[in-house]
Structure formats: structure tokens, C-alpha cells
Amino acid sequence: MSNFLSIKFWLNTGPGGLSPTSFKIFVIFIGAMLVGAFISYLIKNRKKSLYTKIWLRLSSFFLTNFFLGLMFLFFTYELIPFLSARILLLLWVIGVLVWLVLILRHVLTIPKIKEEKEKEQEFKKYIP
Numbered sequence: 554m555s556n557f558l559s560i561k562f563w564l565n566t567g568p569g570g571l572s573p574t575s576f577k578i579f580v581i582f583i584g585a586m587l588v589g590a591f592i593s594y595l596i597k598n599r600k601k602s603l604y605t606k607i608w609l610r611l612s613s614f615f616l617t618n619f620f621l622g623l624m625f626l627f628f629t630y631e632l633i634p635f636l637s638a639r640i641l642l643l644l645w646v647i648g649v650l651v652w653l654v655l656i657l658r659h660v661l662t663i664p665k666i667k668e669e670k671e672k673e674q675e676f677k678k679y680i681p
Contacts, residue, residue: 563643566635576630583622590615603663603670610656618649 556562571579593615597608625645628636 563640564638566638567632568629568637568639570632571629576626579622579626583619583626586615586619586622590619603666607656607660607663610659614652614656618645618652621645 562568570576590612593608593612597605597612622645625637625642631637
């Protein structure tokens with residue numbers, strides 16, 4: 554645990570390969586990104602609705618992070634200096650979390666958008 558708190562651990566440009574367990578976990582995570590990209594792409598193309606933008610954002614999120622994760626896995630597996638540095642993994646995880654927060658913020662605005670659309674339909678009902 555003390556390794557995680559040291560700067561040398563995170564800034565090491567040649568950290569070595571992943572352990573077999575962490576490699577399997579990382580492959581499963583990347584596979585989940587691919588499945589998420591496929592499912593969100595199918596749902597996004599179904600029909601136009603209020604949730605289409607969310608599915609579009611999720612689709613691009615999953616696909617982009619799938620490719621980034623695949624590249625990072627390749628760099629780590631091949632032990633390429635600097636490109637397999639742990640700091641890049643940390644920056645990638647932070648980017649994933651920020652992106653998810655932005656998607657969640659958009660999801661939380663949907664009830665307000667629904668309410669505005671209902672008011673607009675109610676108003677248009679009386680206009681000839």
C-alpha cells in the first residue's frame with residue numbers, strides 16, 4: 554500500500570508488466586467497454602427520443618475508452634518505456650471519472666427538459 558503513495562511508483566517510466574491477475578481484470582474491463590459501446594450504439598440508433606443524446610455520449614465514451622484502454626494494455630504488455638507509465642493510467646482513470654460525471658450531469662437535466670416540453674405542448678394546444 555505504501556507503493557501507491559510514493560511518487561517514484563507513479564512516475565516510473567518503465568514500471569514492468571502487469572501481474573496475471575491485474576492483466577485479466579484489465580482485459581475484462583476493456584471487454585466491458587466494448588460491450589457497452591456496442592449496446593449503447595444499438596440503443597442510440599433505435600429511435601429519436603429525449604435520451605438519444607445520452608446514448609450518443611455513452612457510445613462515444615465507451616468506444617473512446619475502449620481504444621485508449623487497448624492501447625495502454627498493449628504498451629504495458631510490450632513494456633514500452635514512458636507509454637506504459639502508471640501516471641498515464643492514473644490520468645486515464647481521472648479522465649474516465651470526469652467524463653462520467655459530465656454524462657451524469659446531462660442525465661440529471663432530463664426531468665427539467667421533460668417538464669419544459671410538457672409546458673410547451675400544453676401551450677401549443679391552445680394556439681391555432
